[in-house]
Amino acid sequence: MVSKVSMAVDLGGIRMKNPVNTASGTFGNGWQFEGFYSVGDLGAITTKGCAAEAWDGNPAPRMCELPSGIMNSVGLQNPGVRAFIASYGEYLAGLEERGCRVICQVAGHSIEEYVRALELFEELAPFASGFEINISCPNVSKGGAAMGATAAAAAEVMAAVRPVTKRPIVVKMAPHDVGEIARALEAEGADALSLINTIPGMAIDVRTRRSKLSRPTAGISGPAIHAIAVRMVWEAHRAVSIPLCGIGGVTSGEDAAEFILAGATAVSVGTANLVDPTAAPRVERELEAWAESQGVSDINELIGAFEC
Amino acid sequence: MVSKVSMAVDLGGIRMKNPVNTASGTFGNGWQFEGFYSVGDLGAITTKGCAAEAWDGNPAPRMCELPSGIMNSVGLQNPGVRAFIASYGEYLAGLEERGCRVICQVAGHSIEEYVRALELFEELAPFASGFEINISCPNVSKGGAAMGATAAAAAEVMAAVRPVTKRPIVVKMAPHDVGEIARALEAEGADALSLINTIPGMAIDVRTRRSKLSRPTAGISGPAIHAIAVRMVWEAHRAVSIPLCGIGGVTSGEDAAEFILAGATAVSVGTANLVDPTAAPRVERELEAWAESQGVSDINELIGAFEC
Amino acid sequence: MQPSAKVHLYDFHVCSNEAVGRDVFRMVMESPELAGKLAPGQFMNIAVPGDASHIVRIPLSFAGTDVDDGTIELVYAVVGEGTRRLSKMGAGSGSTVVGPCGNGWRIGPGGRALAVAGGVGAPPVIAAARALVESGRDVDVILGAQTKDRLWGEKDACDLSASDVVVTTDDGSYGRRGFTTQAMEDLLAQRDYDLVVTCGPSVMMAGVARLAQDAHVACQASLERMMTCGFGACSTCNVAMRAGGYKSCCMDGPVFDAQEVAW
Amino acid sequence: MQPSAKVHLYDFHVCSNEAVGRDVFRMVMESPELAGKLAPGQFMNIAVPGDASHIVRIPLSFAGTDVDDGTIELVYAVVGEGTRRLSKMGAGSGSTVVGPCGNGWRIGPGGRALAVAGGVGAPPVIAAARALVESGRDVDVILGAQTKDRLWGEKDACDLSASDVVVTTDDGSYGRRGFTTQAMEDLLAQRDYDLVVTCGPSVMMAGVARLAQDAHVACQASLERMMTCGFGACSTCNVAMRAGGYKSCCMDGPVFDAQEVAW
Numbered sequence A, B: 001m002v003s004k005v006s007m008a009v010d011l012g013g014i015r016m017k018n019p020v021n022t023a024s025g026t027f028g029n030g031w032q033f034e035g036f037y038s039v040g041d042l043g044a045i046t047t048k049g050c051a052a053e054a055w056d057g058n059p060a061p062r063m064c065e066l067p068s069g070i071m072n073s074v075g076l077q078n079p080g081v082r083a084f085i086a087s088y089g090e091y092l093a094g095l096e097e098r099g100c101r102v103i104c105q106v107a108g109h110s111i112e113e114y115v116r117a118l119e120l121f122e123e124l125a126p127f128a129s130g131f132e133i134n135i136s137c138p139n140v141s142k143g144g145a146a147m148g149a150t151a152a153a154a155a156e157v158m159a160a161v162r163p164v165t166k167r168p169i170v171v172k173m174a175p176h177d178v179g180e181i182a183r184a185l186e187a188e189g190a191d192a193l194s195l196i197n198t199i200p201g202m203a204i205d206v207r208t209r210r211s212k213l214s215r216p217t218a219g220i221s222g223p224a225i226h227a228i229a230v231r232m233v234w235e236a237h238r239a240v241s242i243p244l245c246g247i248g249g250v251t252s253g254e255d256a257a258e259f260i261l262a263g264a265t266a267v268s269v270g271t272a273n274l275v276d277p278t279a280a281p282r283v284e285r286e287l288e289a290w291a292e293s294q295g296v297s298d299i300n301e302l303i304g305a306f307e308c
Numbered sequence C, D: 001m002q003p004s005a006k007v008h009l010y011d012f013h014v015c016s017n018e019a020v021g022r023d024v025f026r027m028v029m030e031s032p033e034l035a036g037k038l039a040p041g042q043f044m045n046i047a048v049p050g051d052a053s054h055i056v057r058i059p060l061s062f063a064g065t066d067v068d069d070g071t072i073e074l075v076y077a078v079v080g081e082g083t084r085r086l087s088k089m090g091a092g093s094g095s096t097v098v099g100p101c102g103n104g105w106r107i108g109p110g111g112r113a114l115a116v117a118g119g120v121g122a123p124p125v126i127a128a129a130r131a132l133v134e135s136g137r138d139v140d141v142i143l144g145a146q147t148k149d150r151l152w153g154e155k156d157a158c159d160l161s162a163s164d165v166v167v168t169t170d171d172g173s174y175g176r177r178g179f180t181t182q183a184m185e186d187l188l189a190q191r192d193y194d195l196v197v198t199c200g201p202s203v204m205m206a207g208v209a210r211l212a213q214d215a216h217v218a219c220q221a222s223l224e225r226m227m228t229c230g231f232g233a234c235s236t237c238n239v240a241m242r243a244g245g246y247k248s249c250c251m252d253g254p255v256f257d258a259q260e261v262a263w
């Protein structure tokens, strides 16, 4: 059955053939999934957060299970932009040629580091359709969520990175004060916003009285956070007019559809990739079937179509 | 086997024989559970939020399921303090005599209404060991979470209710900026803080494009929010020195123990009461067994004993 | 007033559990103490094992009890995850059940009664019809279903000798084609009734309530709501009243005076 | 460099699954394509059905494969919810498995080897010993367990004719009393080895690695970490390196050069 619904969307200048993206840090750098399906079929992928220079990340253990979710404390382990490009640049350029948009995620400990990393990407990643600035990682002591905790701090990062590239900049937001921070980011020229990053949580081994992970707090992801994420996308949607990418607990087309209805232009599949490696293309198929069942000819008609 | 651990705790002047309390709105007004076990065995119960005059609450449907949790939109339906006392006063007075502390929760749409409701309770509920001020209900348009959304608003409520009673006042906090708001409440004379109330979320029926509940957003509870709640109790614990009551997804003694280690003096069982009506006394037994296994003679030694 | 609680937690195990129609199952469960306490129209709240991510129990009415055997007969439709798992519970498996929940049918001596059931609203209606017959009343029963293969209760209704049984299906695949309310109009035109009892989809019950009101016949309806506890602890099961405000489906109902409900 | 992915998703079904010790189970599963691809020391990541609240797969090594039958033999300890559910999977039931994951033992021709296993570290060690024998090498095997009833692998080790088998239990309930490292010290004193392979609790492997280093014998160790994906997508399975930084347990391992690991 050939679909009659046009699925193409435009995420702030990143023209995706369908709304399904992958969440940074849950999709390696794409190639890991080629054994499961053709990654080129996705609308976009977002690569793992990468800084100008390599970061080690946090000690083990970095993951524990929670009810209907997991908690991670990876801490943005990455090889630095140069090594990243050397290892994966050719694959990622090929992915763009296959029609899947490549969004490279940018990490930093400070404004200077964000700028430096983006400069390197701007120079070394001509293939990238856009960049995602991560100001919301809860698992690093400097930078990360601290850079996105207030509207003022977020705006400062955005103002600094904006001049570095003409390509679309998406900002990855923390699950906190999204309306206010979204407005600040829009004002400083963000092309799109993605939300949410993991929600800070804590799991204690009551026998040893210590954290189950290597730091006291870590980030929760998976189905457990989905309804919170949908609410936050809806808050952002009412606050700004730039496009949004909905992230959090997407495991089915229905989960994705909730984000679209709440105002998201695209959705990212995250943790689900790790436990069901074929989740992302399945979400795309199910989303398409839903759009068709809603009787629209273009998925864009459903963006923000929540009735209340 | 008789326990060797002393389980009595003092929640800001509310002297509980053990740390297990029940979360407002998930325990009726206590008597509903007498068919399952002797409610007098609990450390305390917290009654359903009650205002000076009756509130209807929200239209149906008020509940939907989420992965490892539920979302509710009851909207503080209550009969008003006079009718509340007429119906349940005698039972609650008897419960106090059985050694279970009764904490009456107070709701309001405005500062004046909180004061008025507390005045009525102060007069008509001589049996109550303390009161809990709910400034965190996400399911009402006026009052509720709006009164607890900022440190300034929370402080204003606290300052207004403090003169009304000499009995202990617990303030029920929303899952938001807990460190800052906790400090403001402590400064205005709160005797204890309870946290967290439900986390706002959204669930959309993607067929009808409408909310699954009668309002666009509602409050998430259950195991899905536990790790978030533990993190927030830890944040409050580092921010203030008044005692805390940990709430959120407690279904086992282990869950309760995490709250104690993170700094809670007491814990409330919420949603678990509704799906396993015998949860609260089981949590108490399991908590006691854990304390014993930790080799302490008094549970108070374990409060805040998280090592990081 | 010192309120007292009548709801308890019981173990049960499954005696049999099999399909009796398309996505309609009949389960006989053993739980002697609960079986001895349930009154027609009351319900129970069942924990279905096998998926800890679904924490809420499933409220179900019952079609009958056998106090001697200590068994309870349920009939339920598979509509989602929980009822699907319930349908997989094999003989011998068990779990816990909260009950008896709510207030049942208010049935005393009187004249002829009419029982109108839609779909899996049939179990409590059959239980009501049986109680009416046992209290010496004549009962006519209307059973409606979307299609023949989703119909349950005809045999049970026929076994109640004092009753006439009319069956309707929406598509005419069995019995009379159309809705139960059409059959009800005809019966109301032919006979005098003292009482109507009904359970089924909300729109159907609203129609039944209207017809009963027009005919000046008392009407009781058994309502469904999303429920969390089933015993009055959470206020999530509200039913809007015509006079304003809400009542609790699990405590004041599930059986309501149909004229009091804001349909 | 254009990286390529060798990990796929396969269906499997259970052929047999039974206890072979206290909380130790042996499962034979059929998954022909995967069975044909697994190399000793690699692992797979299994989705265990029956509780949607636990979303993470369970990584397990394997003890052997039968390429003709298309079967894989797993031996696992029940330590938590997931392995408990795994132990309930009956013959004929099925699910999906991700594999082959990671890099296995690096085994070529050479002299005598020593294989040291603790507890349910035995499966990959047995697989290594078999591969060593097949490549013409002599192998001695040390198998340790806390108690006799938690020991698995003795028969399998003995069946590899080229090997001497030493069994230890912590409590002396079977074989030699004490730890595997004590048995290893004795063997190192008696014989010359070319290679040590080991899998078991981390403290044990650290001890084995130290003894091997002192004896100037190459040592490979199969490590465990909390894993989410098993195929390089999440970076949650980091192993600290002696030289600083981390490697990925699921991609660079699970078999590491023991001297490179910061134990």
Ligand SMILES: Cc1cc2nc3c(=O)[nH]c(=O)nc-3n(C[C@H](O)[C@H](O)[C@H](O)COP(=O)(O)OP(=O)(O)OC[C@H]3O[C@@H](n4cnc5c(N)ncnc54)[C@H](O)[C@@H]3O)c2cc1C
Pocket (backbone or CB within 6 Å): B065, C043, C057, C058, C059, C060, C061, C062, C075, C076, C077, C078, C079, C080, C081, C082, C083, C084, C120, C121, C123, C124, C223, C224, C225, C226, C227, C254
């Ligand atoms: C007092 C009472 C008695 C009932 N008796 C029977 C009975 O005898 N036989 C029978 O088949 N069904 C009965 N029901 C309905 C039954 O409880 C629901 O079908 C069941 O809970 C659905 O669970 P699920 O997980 O399979 O479906 P879900 O996946 O949770 O939902 C599937 C559909 O069922 C609806 N639903 C879910 N829960 C309820 C609920 N508690 N009440 C009404 N609709 C619901 C949802 O809105 C959705 O449309 C009764 C309900 C109540 C409140």
Ligand SMILES: Cc1cc2nc3c(=O)[nH]c(=O)nc-3n(C[C@H](O)[C@H](O)[C@H](O)COP(=O)(O)OP(=O)(O)OC[C@H]3O[C@@H](n4cnc5c(N)ncnc54)[C@H](O)[C@@H]3O)c2cc1C
Pocket (backbone or CB within 6 Å): A065, D043, D057, D058, D059, D060, D061, D062, D075, D076, D077, D078, D079, D080, D081, D082, D083, D084, D120, D121, D123, D124, D223, D224, D225, D226, D227, D254
């Ligand atoms: C590459 C690899 C190969 C393995 N091979 C085997 C094997 O052949 N036989 C066997 O019995 N076990 C093996 N394990 C360990 C097995 O994966 C865990 O015991 C299992 O995941 C525990 O799941 P659970 O839900 O039962 O326990 P949980 O309730 O999740 O945890 C119980 C205990 O097991 C620990 N644990 C949980 N997951 C892991 C994990 N991925 N790695 C290490 N420890 C964990 C927890 O920290 C906790 O102490 C292997 C692990 C890895 C990483």
Ligand SMILES: Cc1cc2nc3c(=O)[nH]c(=O)nc-3n(C[C@H](O)[C@H](O)[C@H](O)COP(=O)(O)O)c2cc1C
Pocket (backbone or CB within 6 Å): A023, A024, A025, A026, A048, A049, A072, A074, A076, A105, A134, A137, A172, A196, A197, A198, A220, A221, A222, A223, A225, A247, A248, A249, A250, A268, A269, A270, A271, A272, D234, D235, D236
């Ligand atoms: C193991 C892991 C690693 C992650 N790494 C990153 C990262 O590098 N950058 C980032 O912005 N988000 C990272 N995230 C967050 C995800 O991109 C996503 O925002 C979050 O997991 C919520 O979506 P989910 O519930 O679908 O997983 C990571 C999440 C997980 C589980």
Ligand SMILES: Cc1cc2nc3c(=O)[nH]c(=O)nc-3n(C[C@H](O)[C@H](O)[C@H](O)COP(=O)(O)O)c2cc1C
Pocket (backbone or CB within 6 Å): B023, B024, B025, B026, B048, B049, B072, B074, B076, B105, B134, B137, B172, B196, B197, B198, B220, B221, B222, B223, B225, B247, B248, B249, B250, B268, B269, B270, B271, B272, C234, C235, C236
């Ligand atoms: C059905 C329902 C009704 C609730 N009503 C109230 C209320 O009246 N007042 C209040 O402060 N919290 C109310 N809550 C929130 C709980 O007291 C508790 O803070 C929250 O559910 C988190 O705990 P849990 O995960 O253990 O349920 C309600 C929660 C539920 C599920």
Ligand code: FES
Pocket (backbone or CB within 6 Å): C226, C227, C228, C229, C230, C231, C232, C233, C234, C235, C236, C237, C248, C249, C250, C251
């Ligand atoms: S379902 Fe809880 S009060 Fe009715």
Ligand code: FES
Pocket (backbone or CB within 6 Å): D226, D227, D228, D229, D230, D231, D232, D233, D234, D235, D236, D237, D248, D249, D250, D251
């Ligand atoms: S488990 Fe995901 S990278 Fe190793």
